[in-house]
Amino acid sequence: MDRDLAEIAVSKARELGAEYAEARMEFVSGQDSLLKNGNPEVSGFERDAGIGIRVKVNGALAFASTNRLDRDSVLAACERSVRTARASSRIMKNPLEFAEGKANIKDYSVFQKKNISNIGPEDVLRALSEIEKALPSENLVGSYFSLGIEHREKYFCNSEGSKIASSIPRLHLFMLGTILEDGRTAQAMLQLGAASGWEFMDIDKLSHFLGNEIKMTHKNMKEGIKAPKELVDMVLGPEVTGIAAHESCGHPYEGDRILGREAAQAGESFVSEDMMGQQIGSEVATVIDDPTLENSYGFYLYDDEGIEARPRELIKDGKINDFLHNRESAARMGVESNGSSRSKNYDREAIVRMANTYVKPGEYSLEELVEDVKLGVLMNSFMEWNIDDKRYNQRYIGREAYLIENGRIGAPVKAPILEMTTPAFWSAIDAVGKEVGFTAATCGKGEPGQGIAVFTGGPHIRLRNIKLGGE
Amino acid sequence: MDISDIPGYVVDQARKKGADDIVCSAHEGERKQVKFTNSEVAITKTWESTGVDIFLAKDRKIMYTSVNDLHTLDKTINDMLAFIKMMAESENYQGIADGPFNYRNEGHDKRISDLEGELVELTGQAIDSAMRNGANRVAGVLYSSSGTVHLATSGDVIGSQTGSDMDISLRAFASKEASGHMVQSVSNMDELDPIRIGMEAGMMAKEALNPSLGKTGKVDVLFTPLAFANFLERAAGSASAGSVDAGMSFFKDKIGEKVGPEFLTMIDDGTDPKMVVSPPFDGEGVPTQKNVIIENGVLKTYLHNTSTAKLNDAVSTGNAGLVFPRAWNCAITPGSMSKDDMIADIKDGLYITNLWYTRFQNYQTGDFSTIPRDAVFEIKDGKITGAVKDIRISENMPDMLNRIKHIGNDPEQIRWWEVGLLVKTPHVVVEGVNITKSTQ
Missing domain, CATH: 3.30.2290.10 (PmbA/TldD superfamily)
Structure with a gap:
């Protein structure tokens, strides 16, 4: 070169x-x-x-x-x-x-x-x-x-x-x-x-x-049996935890999106600059985006503006703690860039992107998460998913899911639908597992589009009192 | 070597070195973009590119490549033929088209490639118009593109095509939750109307102020061309024989079956010069044609290249991409009703002006959901009564196509961030569309 x-x-x-x-x-x-x-x-x-x-x-x-x-x-x-x-x-x-x-x-x-x-x-x-x-x-x-x-x-x-x-x-x-x-x-x-x-x-x-x-x-x-119609506790596997971290935490915390720079394409954010520090989830919820994870799909050490990459705690103990920034969005908010500027290729402008977004692990084993659930659904993976362009209303349909009854994992559940708002999702978490899993994904943003390599991930997490969606 | 000579050179060299089938296209072009945000120019971008795509087959083993260093063509051919020796045979490969063919010669708007400072002025006109008509901030992009493709194949094909077009996409906000989005794609720059686009988006945003939470249930929905284009893009994608083979089509095993109402006719037309995308030849050099995919509600054909056609006892429909068949555009035949007539016809329903994030649960069954974005209006007894928000369409694509109730008389060409295929559609009413929303 x-x-x-x-x-x-x-x-x-x-x-x-x-x-x-x-x-x-x-x-x-x-x-x-x-x-x-x-x-x-x-x-x-x-x-x-x-x-x-x-x-x-x-x-x-x-x-x-x-x-x-x-x-x-x-x-x-x-x-x-x-x-x-x-x-x-x-x-x-x-x-x-x-x-x-x-x-x-x-x-x-x-x-x-x-x-x-x-x-x-x-x-x-x-x-x-x-x-x-x-x-x-x-x-x-x-x-x-x-x-x-x-x-x-x-x-x-x-x-x-x-x-x-x-x-x-x-x-x-x-x-x-x-x-x-x-x-x-x-x-x-x-x-x-x-x-x-x-x-x-x-x-x-x-x-x-x-x-x-x-x-x-x-x-x-x-x-697979039908999902319960009454309120249930949900235990989400790493794949589902990860997509939620990506879609309803990573994206709405992108500085350029908050400032409206992607308004006509990937959209804006329900989060505004003045919400920094606000409680958005339960105290056990912490979400990190970290480009420096070795061998991760979204790995880099310096971003495409030459800024050194570091982990960013987007939600810390349930509070909005950091946004993802490049030098432009950082200046507009009066902070320093945290090294989130990425581009797909030489022919694309570098913009604010996630890298590897995951829920920080807690202390529970899967057995412990399940054992005091009376009626619940364990959703390990998802099929169809989407979220609105302000990142407020999300939906994940389970591919591999099981009924939980009286602390035991039982029969498969067919296509349970988790369809809920972002604050309700992060507030419903009451316990976080200890083993993190990651899924490779291609994140879309930018005009022209820039599909970019990311990891989504996290441990099993438990959400209490959820009403599942469906016709 | 001049870029127009490259495909012929590659075909000759690869043939001499033992390739059975060769397709080579060389392209050069320029693209410019003005991106605007918060009613100001955020960035201007220009792209200049040259590239060569090569497809080779030998002993039914196939390989493709894209390179942009024109000095490495001989090495690239040698590498491809060396790699091919180590590949496995493809049972599905049936060769490429035999030419020569004659192509129609269409002009293009040469003025588009010269635009530069004017793009910023046109952007300013669009922004001002939206702001005058109800917006308090505006975002979007304006593009101009021009380029030439030269093609040669071992099937005695030689062709070249030059094209140029412009796109504007503008989202106007009257508040954080009230917005309107309009787009326009043209191949004649005199038809670009940034003032109309800005005005209509601004007015729509203003009308969408103070939305209330939407309700769940099955209701009749009037879709704008911008919204309905999402469904037609998926329908055209499902019509590709490549999608059918890959398990990504909800039209699998449905040739000859009713897939929509009698008044639904959907075409892919590479010959219509009024469509912004209508190339004279496909990726193998077969002249493009008018393909009636759905005629009077019945699925008539998949879109084929030479290989998929032979495997399906059909003939190529002129839709070859570099590897898989693809639609060039998609249009449905307009009906006679105006938008206002269709609103008047709805007792209890919604007017949805834009969609995004369409995702399938199963491509074959066509189960999917998608999210209305920008202005969504409630219709009661034939009148718009207010704006709503925070709803989702949770549906099945084949079922929904069969529930089309009216097709309007006002087709528009749609292409933007969310709809990559050029789609021409009027307003459309679908009965009993399933609406869901967050449970908490």
Whole structure:
């Protein structure tokens, strides 16, 4: 990677009148394979490289990218960005500011026991085929199964002296399984991912996990009873805890969303700046977003503005404690950036994003969470889910769920619907488990869209006195 | 090498090196965006890109790649052929289309690619118009895009297409909980009307002030084109033979069956120059055509490329993507009723103006939910009586299509953040739509 090109871009933008300039150059090599119903449909590889330049001129922001990595094209992108920023600054009433950012110089990479650069398409396809063959085939009538690996090298520099180089491999396994029982179908959508070398592809472990999910989905279909209509206690497994942490805590605590910057796309937030410190949940609820978790799918150590990443306690003991910020949203709220600026690729503006969002573990075992539940539902995983664009009304439909009666886990429950407001959800938690589990996911935001790698997670949590939804 | 020569070069080189089937497209383009927030420009963005997509098949083993370093083409072909040797055979691969073909030659609005400072001015017009008509803050984007694609295949296909278009998407707020959203997509810049878009979104936001909590139950719903486009995008996606094979279609095994009322006809039309997206050829070079997916309520065809067509005893419908078939656009035939007539026809129902976060419980059965966003109005005895909030649609897609009661006479082309496929639809009324909400 010719880092000089990025340095030249920053110098040129400054020379043209930008009060701030940054350049992010990325080289991506990747490959993926797809099996459809066991048939190797297609394999592919990608080699992508380019540079994104962001400048601030008279308080106006502009971004330009090119995938032509020659000096003339890069300089032309600089000129474009400064020119368009200057044009919009003429009608700007509130010039934009950035929060202070320390100049960081760092070069880091993810350690790989088995380097994915040495993995060929035959290895990818073989791994997929081996996992597929090990799955229970009896009721699995359809499968759409893909494995993608990518290696992303990135160099970021800005006019304040930051120079950050990173090298991050990522793997992503996706499966949509269609399961048949007595003429009816159910579907399980499963994702696994990590920032890791090829050692992540432990075929036995992955086959076992996916196989179990399929068996449980089938069992739920075959034996599932209707969810109770009366008030129940809910015990949510890590997958459900994680999606709730992501959707109803991570998203509404994004600084740019609170400030309305994503209003016409991913929406706004029911949370406002003046709610900082307010009790939003029970005292046992703490939610953390931490990009620095080793081998996590959302891993990074420096964000795409060169700010050092750190864990953020979004909800602490039930109180709103922190928002996710980049330098723009931080300045607007008068705080420092907490390193939440991420972009999908060199051709996307970095915006405020989550990384790995999870509920902080407590002290309970699953048995302890269940033992004093008289009537309840254990929801370990979900199918359909969504939440409104202010992040207030959410819904998760259980895929693997069981009835809890008098402290014992019993029969499967078919498709219980948890449909409730965000404050009601976080306030209903009365106990938190001790073992955390994570699920890989792709979070959507930004215009044009930027699907980005994240973990969602947490331990089992217990919610008291819940009225389940349904027709 | 000029970019227009690259596909032919790649096809020749790959053929010499032993590939059976080769498809290569080279593209270059520019895109510009003005993003506005809180009634101000938040950022301007410009993208310039060049790239090459290559699809190779040898001994029924298939591989694709995307590269943007044009100096690595020979290495890329060598790598692909080396990788292919190690791949497994695809039972489903049935080859690509044999050309040559003739393509219609359509012009495009050359002025769009020259726009730059004007985009900021047009944005200002939209914002001002929304603010004059009831908004107290406005957010959105304005895009201009232009680009050229050159295609060559080992099936004796050579083609190229240049296109340009513009999109505006504007959300106006009259309060934190009262908003209206309007979008417009055009291929002729004279048709872009930021003042109308701003005005309509601003007025809608104002009308949506002071919403009350919505009620659960089954009610008749009038959907705007912006809202109904969500359902049609999923219907067009379900019509792809690729989706059917992957277990992601609620139209599986329904060819020849009734999937909607008699007055529902849904098409994918790559030949309509008035549609903002209507390419002359598909990913294999097959000329695009008008495909009637649903005719008078009956599902007539899936969308095919050469492989899926042969596997289904059909012919290609001109919908090849790089790997799987896809719709180019989706439109339903308008009816005769105006929006006001349809409101007058509803005794107890809702007028839903936008949707988001549509998620399926099961793609095959079509069980899903989606969330109304922006203005939602209650209709009583044929009149709008006020705004409501905090509701969800929890439904089944095939059932809902069969419950379409009226299709309006006012089609609009919709494409925005939530609806990626270009969809042309009027207002539509669906009977007995199931509404749920948070239990606590």
